[in-house]
C-alpha cells in the first residue's frame with residue numbers, strides 16, 4: 001500500500017455549552033488537527049491530535065505534518081507502522097528541534113492515520129487488527145458533568161443525570177481552592193451515593209502541600225483516583241504524595257513517551273496510567289505504555305484527548321485498559337461515532353480506527369491549515 005498523498009486538516013468543534021473550564025484551561029472549541037493519507041489503491045486513512053482550537057498553534061502542527069513528516073512518508077508502504085514510526089521519531093534534524101511537543105502531536109496524527117489505513121486494508125475495526133475483543137463492552141466514566149466552570153447546583157444536577165443515564169462512574173474537576181473543591185466533592189458523593197465510582201482531576205494545578213491537605217481531608221470520600229494532582233513531570237512529588245495518601249493517583253495525559261511513564265512507574269508515583277494516542281506519538285507508542293502497565297499489574301484508563309474515537313479500540317483489545325473517559329464534544333463529526341449505552345461503550349463495527357470525519361463536519365468546522 002504505497003503512500004501517494006498526505007494532507008493536513010484542522011477542524012474546530014464547539015464544546016458542550018458555550019465553554020468549559022478545568023483548573024488550567026478554559027475553552028470554547030476542541031481542535032481536531034490531523035492528517036489524511038491516501039494510498040495508491042485509493043484507501044484513505046485519517047488520524048488526528050487534540051488541541052484547544054488556537055489557530056496559530058494548530059497551524060504549527062499542520063505545517064510540521066505537511067513540510068517535515070509528509071516527505072518522509074511519500075512512496076513508503078503504509079502497512080509498515082512500526083518501521084515508519086521509527087523513521088519519523090528518529091529523523092535527526094526533527095528530533096533535534098522537537099523530542100516532545102508540536103512534532104510529537106504531528107507524529108501522533110500521522111501514526112493514527114497509518115493504523116486507520118492498516119485496519120481498513122484488513123477490513124477490520126482497529127480492535128480486531130489489534131488482536132480481537134477481550135471484553136464485550138467497556139465501562140465509561142463521564143467527565144462532561146464535572147467542569148469547574150459549573151455552578152454547584154449544575155454540578156449536582158449533572159452528576160445525578162449521569163447516574164440516571166446508567167453511568168457507574170463520574171469524574172469531577174478540582175484545583176480551584178482546597179476548601180471549595182472539598183465541599184463540592186462531598187456534595188457530589190452525598191448526591192450519587194456510595195456505589196458510584198467518583199474520580200477527581202486537578203489538571204496539574206496544585207503544589208504538594210495543597211495536595212496533601214486535600215487528600216487528608218478527602219480520605220473518607222472514596223475517591224477512585226486523584227488525577228494530575230501535581231505538575232505533569234514532577235515524578236518525586238507524585239511519589240511523595242502517593243506514599244502519604246490512600247487515594248490512588250492517576251496521570252499521563254501530558255506525557256509524551258513510554259520513558260516518562262516508566263519513570264513514574266519505577267518511582268511508584270502512579271497507580272492508573274492514562275496515555276493518550278493524540279499526545280504521545282500515536283497508537284504505536286501507547287501500545288508500549290500498555291505493555292509496561294500490564295507488566296507491573298497497573299490498570300490503564302486512556303485519556304479522552306481524542307474524545308475516545310480511537311481509544312475505545314484499545315479498551316476493547318487490551319486487558320489492562322479497564323475503563324474509558326467519556327466526553328462527547330467531537331463524537332458527531334465521525335462516520336462511526338462512539339456509542340455509549342447504559343454507561344458502557346459498544347464496540348465499533350466499521351473497518352478502521354473510527355477516525356473518518358463526515359462530509360458535514362468537514363465543511364462546517366474546517367479551518368485553513370496554512
Ligand code: 0YR
Pocket residue numbers: 022025027143201203253303304305325
Ligand atoms: C480541557 N481529561 C481532561 C479538557 C480533559 C481536559 O483541556 O480537555 O480537562 O481532557 O483532563 O481527563
Ligand code: MG
Pocket residue numbers: 201203227228253
Ligand atoms: Mg485529565
